Amino acid sequence: MSSDNVSPSPNTRRSNRDWWPNRLDVDFLKQNARDPGPLDEDFDYAEAFQELDLDEVKADIEEVITTPKEWWPADYDHYGPFMIRMAWHSAGTYRAYDGRGGAAGGRQRFAPISSWPDNANLDKARRLLWPVKQKYGRSLSWADLIILAGNVAVESMGFRTFGFAGGREDDFEPDEAVDWGPEKEFEMQQRFDKAGEIQEGLGASVMGLIYVNPEGPDGQPDPMASAENIRQTFSRMAMDDTQTAALIAGGHTFGKVHGANSTEEAHGPEPEAAPIENMGLGWQSGEEAAEEGVTTSGIEGPWTSSPTDWDMGYVDNLLEYEWEPEKGPGGAWQWTPKEGEDVESAPDAQNPDREVTPMMLTTDIALKRDPEYREIMETFQENPMEFGMAFAKAWYKLTHRDMGPPERFLGPEVPEETMIWQDPIPDADYDPIGEEEIAELKTEILDSELSTQQLVKTAWASASTYRDSDKRGGANGARIRLEPQRSWQVNEPTELETVLETYEGIQAEFNDSRSDGTRVSIADLIVLGGNAAIEQAAADAGYDVEVPFEPGRTDAAAEQTDTESFEALKPEADGFRNYIKDGLDRRAEEILVDEADLLDLTPEEMTVLVGGMRALGATYQNSDLGVLTDRPGTLTNDFFVNLLSMDTEWQQSPESDQVYDGYDRRTGEHKWRGTRADLIFGSHDELRAIAEAYAADDDEKMFVEDFVDAWSKVMKLDRFDLE
Structure with missing residues (x-):
């Protein structure tokens, strides 16, 4: 009997999202906590790929491309154009807005992309390549193979490509965080506003197509x-x-x-x-x-x-x-x-x-x-x-745009030229600071007139631009010194100017005093300053912690920065700093979870970072939003304790549907202010469970240690040189 005639089970499971469609989805953050694939935890794909004989791999692909099969027709006895379409449609899902999509992960193998109308019959292209994938196994990811097959295809038809880089690891499940559009049917378009602009965040003009309708x-x-x-x-x-x-x-x-x-x-x-x-x-x-x-x-x-x-x-x-x-x-x-x-x-x-x-x-x-x-x-x-x-250059950009900086590019065909879209960062021509210098600089930073909030917010603003989706942004390069980041409203430009001037003075004094070739970059100082402030705040709470610090960041120049491209990294809200852009029509907690996913955070890491930032008072414009503590600047678990306390009754504020006021249940006295990005940790069942763990009397030490770990992770997300 055909499976088409098999009726679905009457006990078909309904998810919580089916019952409560407006429930905040945090499930995709759990993808960041695990590797869902079957490969060994200690498997190093970069090392395995580097051991491949790329010429042999390309010869095997060439044989597939030029050998027609009975089970699928080859136009002109050549599968080359077919492979070009497959590679293009794999990479072409990339969008600059959030860095999602693209060839990384080989996600063309999974729904919904695998079943888009625009990808009709590309399942056959991948089946044609299966013998090559089977031969090289884990040493050649589908993600790399799909793009390499496109390169071999154009080369086999007389074109000289600009280059090829490997290094894309395979995913073994779709990226559930991607919003592909509001439509409920393929080949529909309900994503244009009255001005004819595609909804912010989307790339294609039609659901299920890579770009536009070829008919018009x-x-x-x-x-x-x-x-x-x-x-x-x-x-x-x-x-x-x-x-x-x-x-x-x-x-x-x-x-x-x-x-x-x-x-x-x-x-x-x-x-x-x-x-x-x-x-x-x-x-x-x-x-x-x-x-x-x-x-x-x-x-x-x-x-x-x-x-x-x-x-x-x-x-x-x-x-x-x-x-x-x-x-x-x-x-x-x-x-x-x-x-x-x-x-x-x-x-x-x-x-x-x-x-x-x-x-x-x-x-x-x-x-x-x-x-x-x-x-x-x-x-x-x-x-x-x-x-x-x-x-050649546009094809190379198309097929490599989501790979991040050049140091992630692997193989003998990587071009020597670095393109501006790769966000280049200069190599250090000096010796990085060591333990003695780190301690000296921490003391000097803490002795400056900069506050805990200024130090923490500047480090966070610099590092949190990172997007794991396309490996862009981050603290390395200190592009927070440059336009456009220097002028972003979320970064509080006037206050940022003060912080940067202080760091520049510390840098000049330190570098001028060294005769041994040791130098410190502004990028390292920014991170080091945030770390030092957190260590001091933990000490004030009674905990002796050391925030890990790995020197070696360098400072990018303006000519190495594509100003227009970097605008895509500007946050419309930052739940970690409780910043909400005026007129925002999305729920703040949704944007918080989205930001956490781009930072490769788990639900636990997102939760502890929000709680810690609130305790430190590291909010936009030093507002009291979410600062649920009488001792801001001290690294305590007060945020969770007071958020979950039944002594407080919360009511929506008349000033904004994103803001809430907390009142003492007994006296009616106004106690706290918070946003949806705060209250979600008491409202959402899974996030509340995590918050309760951090609010327990005997778990403040765990909270401090987990905050340090999560903070350190964010500070070095872009340190591919350490891998």
């Missing part, structure tokens, strides 16, 4: 409207107009689109909806549809006369001929040469004795109709070498 917005062949969508979606992944045009033109130089059939049988269910006997394969066409050809996008035809060769065919065809819209055999809008336009024919993908006429997508015509894109395309046509280099 709303399925209509409107090139100018398509150009607007293209510019917006590609900018969401930090691509400028030249990079965008190069990627589209370069990618469409190869292969074809598939829309040979318009019948209902052209597509079977996607992998997540396919019957169990399909073994994870989706989009299984009926026999009749399969005989007519593969249907993927519903658009049919190649772009050029030589779909498996790198040449100028796409650029020339687009610019030199006139095109008009028509419905293709798959029932979708595409563009065909106007009558009288003699575009060179291409061989049929499956029958070389048959010729077909090239086509264009609405998104292609957009590059011709939009003035800025057209100027770029004409430049490419006049300068083929410039086009080739633009595509």
